Amino acid sequence: xxxxxxxxxxxxxxxxxxxxxxxxxxxxxxxxxxxxxxxxxxxxxxxxxxxxxxxxxxxxxxxxxxxxxxxxxxxxxxxxxxxxxxxxxxxxxxxxxxxxxxxxxxxxxxxxxx
Amino acid sequence: xxxxxxxxxxxxxxxxxxxxxxxxxxxxxxxxxxxxxxxxxxxxxxxxxxxxxxxxxxxxxxxxxxxxxxxxxxxxxxxxxxxxxxxxxxxxxxxxxxxxxxxxxxxxxx
Numbered sequence: 001x002x003x004x005x006x007x008x009x010x011x012x013x014x015x016x017x018x019x020x021x022x023x024x025x026x027x028x029x030x031x032x033x034x035x036x037x038x039x040x041x042x043x044x045x046x047x048x049x050x051x052x053x054x055x056x057x058x059x060x061x062x063x064x065x066x067x068x069x070x071x072x073x074x075x076x077x078x079x080x081x082x083x084x085x086x087x088x089x090x091x092x093x094x095x096x097x098x099x100x101x102x103x104x105x106x107x108x109x110x111x112x113x114x
Numbered sequence: 115x116x117x118x119x120x121x122x123x124x125x126x127x128x129x130x131x132x133x134x135x136x137x138x139x140x141x142x143x144x145x146x147x148x149x150x151x152x153x154x155x156x157x158x159x160x161x162x163x164x165x166x167x168x169x170x171x172x173x174x175x176x177x178x179x180x181x182x183x184x185x186x187x188x189x190x191x192x193x194x195x196x197x198x199x200x201x202x203x204x205x206x207x208x209x210x211x212x213x214x215x216x217x218x219x220x221x222x223x224x
Contacts, residue, residue, distance in 0.1 A: 041218065043120075045215070107155075
């Protein structure tokens with residue numbers, strides 16, 4: 001049972017435009033959500049996170065939106081740059097005390113074309 | 115500078131051999147994790163450790179073993195019992211909420 005699901009396997013956008021990556025989740029116990037970026041043959045790097053008490057968090061070109069009623073998470077990148085081309089993973093943390101095991105989505109490949 | 119190191123970057127082994135992947139961190143994090151990633155897949159949790167001398171099985175622990183004798187180190191042994199060991203292995207450590215990843219080890223077993 002995939003508790004965190006990406007909505008599309010890949011996305012291609014033009015440089016300067018907005019990139020929107022989406023994840024849906026099924027477990028209403030998730031209380032913390034994260035986005036990671038991964039280049040090939042490298043470890044993921046943390047991008048941005050959001051707590052379930054918020055519906056938006058912004059950091060520079062990156063904004064994460066959380067729609068708890070729809071169990072939907074999205075990452076907006078604007079303006080998109082060629083260096084943003086990577087695989088993006090959403091992850092969620094269940095409300096399980098201090099455990100903080102992350103449940104990972106399958107990843108969406110973003111290509112930003114110059 | 116602080117971070118997580120994994121060595122080696124690429125590792126080749128013959129089928130039937132055990133192999134140990136190294137993971138070291140100098141971030142003073144208590145929690146450490148091992149994941150594997152296969153093509154087109156997300157990260158799957160193998161083992162994690164919340165504190166020294168303690169570790170828990172993740173979702174796909176069969177065929178793997180770990181130890182956590184020091185806070186800085188969390189080595190993963192891929193045993194001959196692991197049916198599909200060829201994969202990209204990632205080690206991570208955690209502070210309060212985010213996990214920080216090492217560069218990964220690509221293991222190829224033939």
